[in-house]
Amino acid sequence: MNFVLLNPLFTWLLPLVAAPVIFHLFLRIRKRQRPFSTLMFFQRISPRLSARRKVKEWLVLLLRTLLILFLLLALLRPVWYGVGSTGGVAQVIVIDNSGSMAGIARGDKTKMQVAVEAAQALIGGQREKDSVAVVLLVNDPNVTLPTGLTSDKKEKSELLGAVTRIKETEASGAIQQTFERAIAMFENSASPRFEIHILTDTQEVEWNKAPVGLRNPRSGTGVYVHRITTLATANANVAVTGLALPEKKILVGRKFPLRVELRNTSEIDGSVRLNWADDLGNKGTQEVPVPKREDKTVVLGFEPATPGIHWVNVWVEGDGFPSDNKAAAAFSTTEKRPVLFVGKDEDFGLFPMAISPSGDGRFSGLLPVFVTPAELVKAIDEKKPALVAVNWAAMGAVAGDSAAAATLKVWVERGGSLFVGPSSLGGGPPTPTIEWLGATPEPLVQAEQGFPVLAFQKGAAVFVELKDERGDIFLRNLKAFKFHPLKLEEKTTALFGLEDGRAFLAERAVGKGLVFTCGLALDPLWSTLPLKGGFLALAQSMALLGGEAGEENLVSLTAGDRLLTVPPGATNLHLQSITGNLLDWKGEPNKRPIFPLAGVYAAQLGAQTIYASVRSSPREGEAQFVKGATVPALGTVAHVVRTFDNADAILAEVRKLSRAVDFFLPALLLGFLCLMIEGFLANAKPMKPVAPPAKPNPLDGATVAKPDEFGFMKVSVKPPEKAAVKA
Amino acid sequence: MSTSAYKFLPPQFADRLRGLGLGVRGRVEGGTQGAHRSPHQGASVEFSDFREYVRGDSPQLIDWSVYARSDKYVIRRYQEETSLRAFVLLDTSESMAFKEEGAHTKMDYACYLAAGFMYILCSQADSAGLVIFNEGIKNSFPPVRSIANLRPLLLALEGIKPTGRSNIEDVLHKMAEQVKTRSLFIVISDCLADSTSILRGVRHMHHNGHEVTMLQVLDPAEMYLNFTGLAELKELETGERMVIEVDDLKDAYAAEVQRFIGELRKGCLDCRGDYQLVSTKAEIDDVIRARATMV
Incomplete structure (x- = not known):
């Protein structure tokens, strides 16, 4: 069971609760001062009235404070999950498919496989009235997912199938854009409750960056980060951080050097096998030792035999993390x-x-x-x-x-x-x-x-x-x-x-x-x-030295990037992989996807072809993960971070969360009640003093006889009754 | 004597008071022959009673007609008539400076009353003295019999500035002891003190044979609060402050004032004295006339 504030932004208004007290103590209504002859009569009547008035004042103050408190509580939307019951839930499952998810989670399973299993459990555990959608942290064009929430059983089944096709990429994810895509799915949903489940390893390079202007999700949305822990590996991690072509014209028949930059991002000395292959069928391999936390540059020699566009693939084998091991480069050669x-x-x-x-x-x-x-x-x-x-x-x-x-x-x-x-x-x-x-x-x-x-x-x-x-x-x-x-x-x-x-x-x-x-x-x-x-x-x-015509059609990118610019006026873009990951995408240039994996891609824009050399993101191999109870990348969005155990546990937790009590209405009603009582007390008629008991007149009940001959009148008085004497 | 110089006894005021008389209920002891009953017998036209002749009495006093009817020697006695000695006790405490609805401050109003009463007393050949007090006696003037001799008293009224706190009881006790002959004491004050203590002084006076006329001068705003809302009141005599919500207390205040006035009135009447509640809104002539015609 846990207590979540669905609109935590309003916690900034909590100091307002003290406003009535401040007004009462420091900003009282300006009193008119007037000299008066004596306070004697006030002192005689005020001990009673003043005490009652003070009690009333403090009561009104308390009620006003409670009124603001309850209104703020209503705005904060506190929800106590784990108790009560509620209707259907709209779930968006965000799967982190960035390169770091290729790391081992447990046994021989990668974090990606564990995340996919958890997503399958969540989708499989959906009730009939629930709806679900899956969003990928790296928008992989090779995986086609429904773009909105679905509650249809058949579509859920298809979604389950699509989830199995999700693989880790070699790119870094964009948290803010992904999260906003997720919350946008709730916009037209009629569900009373919304949940975002993020399955991730919380790698610091992505999750430790504070967002700028991150939108808050719709009220009633619970955000849960399921942190998949990473198993420490005994192997070093060597990443390919760059491929450097010479800053010269590359001519046919003239050998040129290709500099491969490697970095050991781990604390273990490593020795890896560096492989390369080009479009002409040439290939090679060599053993490269890379000490811990050091960079190393390996120079490979190439001699293109024909003019035109060529490419070379470089990859590393034998280290502990595969998603940062690849790079590819396209280059143009000319005749003598x-x-x-x-x-x-x-x-x-x-x-x-x-x-x-x-x-x-x-x-x-x-x-x-x-x-x-x-x-x-x-x-x-x-x-x-x-x-x-x-x-x-x-x-x-x-x-x-x-x-x-x-x-x-x-x-x-x-x-x-x-x-x-x-x-x-x-x-x-x-x-x-x-x-x-x-x-x-x-x-x-x-x-x-x-x-x-x-x-x-x-x-x-x-x-x-x-x-x-x-x-x-x-x-x-x-x-x-x-x-x-x-x-x-x-x-x-x-x-x-x-x-x-x-x-x-x-x-x-x-x-x-x-x-x-x-x-x-x-x-x-x-x-x-x-x-x-x-x-x-x-x-x-x-x-x-100097530039070469046609070189502007060669661009170098990191996995996760998209083509930065496309020629104005282009209407159709055709992306095709030349080497590496298979990709064949056609569409409008402004909807162009990112490149999720290393390789060389040809972007056909009318008569123009742009060649993109993509290398894997070297940051994905860094083994630092956010460990706290909050994730900086989610900024001020209220969220709960849980360490992922297994798919069954996450499903049980989600089922428990589906029962919740929303305190919005009770807080609102209590606030209204406070307002009513406060209004009654503040506008009540002034209290009257209690009159002192009247002294008995000894002549009460006396009878007066007629005057006698001397002119005297006889007055006879009854003795007072016992009860009257007591009074 | 030219009265135009006196602030509190202007000629028109004096003219309006001319012909009024001031009497007392009991017997008083004046220094000279006057119009008021004395506790003593003496030569006068007012028959008092008979008593048996004893050795040593002058035979001329024997009522021979009674002897003829009853064969007893009796002497006819006559009530002595004397002049009235009156003291005006004027409260000059700071609370007397209050003015809200009335035409004058309570002090000025009280001074007019004092001047008026002293003028009437001197006009009817009685003697009038003045005692100015607050916490104690500040200044006192022995009784004078003529209007001409009133001058220092009237000038003293003009120099009064309300200061200090009031202690009526103490002043009444002192005056009761100091003045040995039966006299009239006209107390002009707002009487804003504990009614029990004031009445102790009044009873002391009564016990010593004096007659007390209490004139309680109040501004109408003191009898019922004429303002509303939240107010911070500052007591004139002590400087003490109190914040009140007037609307809450208005009725309770008026009731308490009425209760206080009732206590004072009853206490004075119990001692055969006079009590008169005077509003500073009332015409001064009317107030004096009401007391003057009481006898």
Whole structure:
């Protein structure tokens, strides 16, 4: 048996009960003061009247306090469950199907299986006049449930079947939205009582967050959280926290690294097997030890053989919790890409050789192509280069041609990379020049013995493949013999320069593309940079960095997310899984479901296809659960938290709860009674003093005779009776 | 004497009082020949009684006509007539400052009454004294016989300021002991004290042969509460406060006042004294006239 306030918000008004006392003690009616000759007569009559008046005053005060108390009680709707009887009950069963429910509850049963059994017991235990609905914490599009309460026997039977199909997802749930979906089901229900049963493990990542503006359920609703406890596991839990593709263009025939980020979220050292498979049938596996509470990154190498969209699946085996072990990534590859050198071969020193050591694009996927400034516009349009390298002499010609300059700028803004530097043969800075380069060359500086060169921004993307394990850049002991120092603008980043701060290689982002401005020619006569082994990686990085057309169609999500945006005007959305969980959903874009499981999904919106790479939610593996008697995620909603024992116990408890006494009407009647008595007392006629007993007149009953001859009258008085004397 | 200077005895008031007389029920002892009966026999025209002649009596006093009829020597005796000595006892306690419905404060009203009575007494060749009291005797003026000699008494009335608390009983006891000759005491007060104690003083006076006329001056608002609602009353003499719901107590209050007045009236009458309830709303002339015509 328990006592529940159905409208606990009104407890805030409880201090109002003290209002009559406060008014009585501190805010009495302003009295008129008046001087008076004597209080003697009042003191003679008041001892009786005053005492009676005071008793009356306190009685009225008590009644007023009780009146407010009973009215508040009526508003609070106290219900004593476990006694009495009532009509049908509308039940909404909220099943937590988030990833954490994959944990073991008891024996070999997962929490999800236990929750499903409890839900089946609740549905099976329904009486004829009861109605029921099931709501999932993670709205899994693979499980179809009725959208409202059902009291039909056949529909309940179907619901039982649907419940058996509920599996844990790899996503985190949204408590507030789910709860509001649950209470919305009661809106049109005619049942006198409503119950929400939440079957969950109360994992902290979901249930420990206070809601913002959570609606209170309809009055008469009891909310019961059945906490399914988690069995401690002896295995470590290693989660896949991310898949990182290189921030470069991925080209066919060019190997690229895929970084798999792992995290051991447990207090046990773990060793897991990391598996991967791609769309071309390539697969691999390796053992990865991950110490407790540590992150680990594993780099996998891939070499796409064909252009187009590819995917790779990564998953972990051998740990204690499966729902945070998966990730998938989709990526786009293109054929070999040309690098346009605007000018002659001898103008660029060793730069073309660094772009393609073999000269035909093997190994690097980049093919050098030499064009004149006049051919630049056409070449950009036709060849779709990865990089355009322009020497200063050619840049003057391009800058002088407004159409060529505009085409170049648009191309860079869309993701192209532009390299501008002096010719190996010498020559001054370009005249005219392009404003948006972000750096202006200054007069040449020379030194036969050379200037020591430093890398300024080691964190720059262009240096990513030039770092050793300690994070240092391979390019050491560099010397520059002659260079044009660069005067940098605000948003331009210096990459290489001298110890005194003078820079000769700088980078600037323009739109999605990059502009590299160099103050020296990539020729051994100018510096030792082209002679270093890392020079190839640096040159190719400059070509491969920057965006790529079509990349906006690749999105990376976590299970539980939905496509953030859809193109305006799209009317039909078709979601299909490419790898991983099976999903095939069609409908209006604004009703698009979440992705409940890891995998790669294709979202078809008319002619456009968006590829979503979804990984499991790593938070679901955290083994912290809300333990108190209340659940913060339910905010101010009155609820009861019970530790789940077994399905039979929950059914017995629910049957007991179905009997209840509602104190609304009794409280209201008592309040009305108080009001009546208070009104009677407060408006009663003033009391009159009790008159003192009259003294007996000795002449009462006397008889007077006629006057005698002397004029005297004889008065005869009867002696008073005994009773009169006593009085 | 010009009366225009007196606040409480303006000429018109004095004119209206002219011709009125004030008498007493019992015998009094005045210092001079007057119009009131004395307890002593003496030379006058008012026959008193006979007594047997004894040795030492003047033979001239023998009633020879009686001797002729009865052969006994008897002497005819006559009632002595004397003047009246009256004292006006004026209560000046702070409660006398109360004024609600009346035209004057009770103090002013009492002063008019005192002046009026003293004027009447002097006009009929009696003597009038004045005793001003509150907790005790504050000031006293021995009886004067002429209107001209009333001046200090009338001026004293003008200087009165109601202060302090009232103790009528004590004053009555003192005056009963101090005044040896049978006199008239006109007590002008609101008598807002325990009726038993007041009447003890009155009985003392009566026992000593004095005659008491009690004039209880009350504002109409004191007899019945003329306001309503919740009020905090402050007693003038003590400063004591009391919160009352007037509507609840109105009837009980009026009944209690009537009971008190009844006690005082009965007590005074029991001692052969006079009692007169005076409302400050009443015409002063009428009040004086009512007492003056009592004899």
